[in-house]
Amino acid sequence: MYQFVTQAIGFLATALQVGSFQFKSSRRLIFVQLCANTAFLVHLLMLGAYSGCVNVFFSCIRNLLLNSNRPWAHNQVWMWLLTAANIAGTILTWQNFFSILPCIAVVSLNFAAWSRNGKKIRLTNIFAVSPSWLIYDIYTGSISGIITELICLGSVGVSVLRYGWKALDNTD
Numbered sequence: 001m002y003q004f005v006t007q008a009i010g011f012l013a014t015a016l017q018v019g020s021f022q023f024k025s026s027r028r029l030i031f032v033q034l035c036a037n038t039a040f041l042v043h044l045l046m047l048g049a050y051s052g053c054v055n056v057f058f059s060c061i062r063n064l065l066l067n068s069n070r071p072w073a074h075n076q077v078w079m080w081l082l083t084a085a086n087i088a089g090t091i092l093t094w095q096n097f098f099s100i101l102p103c104i105a106v107v108s109l110n111f112a113a114w115s116r117n118g119k120k121i122r123l124t125n126i127f128a129v130s131p132s133w134l135i136y137d138i139y140t141g142s143i144s145g146i147i148t149e150l151i152c153l154g155s156v157g158v159s160v161l162r163y164g165w166k167a168l169d170n171t172d
Contacts, residue, residue, distance in 0.1 A: 006046040010144025013039035017148050021125075021155040024163055026118045027067060034063035040145070049140040051099035052133075054089035055106040058082050062106075066113055079114040083107050098139045105132035119165055122156045 016036035023029045037059045044053040062082050065073040090103040105128060112124035130149040137145030 002046070006043060007143055009039055009046065010043040010142055010148075013037075013043055014144045014148040014151065018151045018155050021122065021152065021159045022162075024118070026116050026121065029118065029121065030063050030113065030116075031067050034060055034067060037063060043142065043144065044140070047140050047142060049136075049142065050093040051090055051095065052102040052136055052140065052142075054093050055086055055102035058086050058089065059106050059109070062110055062113060066116065076114060079110050083110050086110070098136055101132040101136040101139075105129045105136075108132075122159065125152060125156050 013036045016032055016039060020029050020032035020036060023032065037056050041053055041056040041060065044050075044056060062078075065078050065082075068074070086103050086106050090099055093099060108124050108128035109121070112120045115121075130153050133145060134149040136142075137149060
């Protein structure tokens with residue numbers, strides 16, 4: 001039963017993550033990804049995948065900051081502090097080589113997300129985020145994580161077809 005609940009929470013996260021790329025607005029994309037990351041955090045914690053869990057935790061903080069209307073929350077100092085926290089969290093939860101993959105994914109997305117540019121966010125997902133998480137999910141046995149990354153790659157493609165690369169350059 002525990003395994004069923006663990007994977008069910010992961011599939012909820014999958015639905016949210018996949019759907020996030022269908023929002024033209026970067027602000028909405030980031031908010032829905034915050035919800036997905038919260039569900040994935042619980043999922044990874046239940047799997048005992050602590051490096052993934054700690055990096056997703058800092059992703060949630062990043063998304064809260066970027067979704068805030070407060071000017072101080074958008075200061076790039078936060079990006080650097082969160083990046084340092086991702087690296088420190090990875091060192092503290094280090095188990096083996098696979099532990100570094102969530103850090104690579106989240107740190108690369110920190111830089112893309114802080115640009116608030118939908119095009120950069122999607123390109124980073126294609127070339128860094130999804131490949132890193134896919135390998136980590138295979139290693140940790142996260143069925144929903146594997147499916148999420150495969151679908152997210154397709155979803156990014158669909159969003160590019162729907163809006164075109166040029167329309168995704170805005171930062172609203």
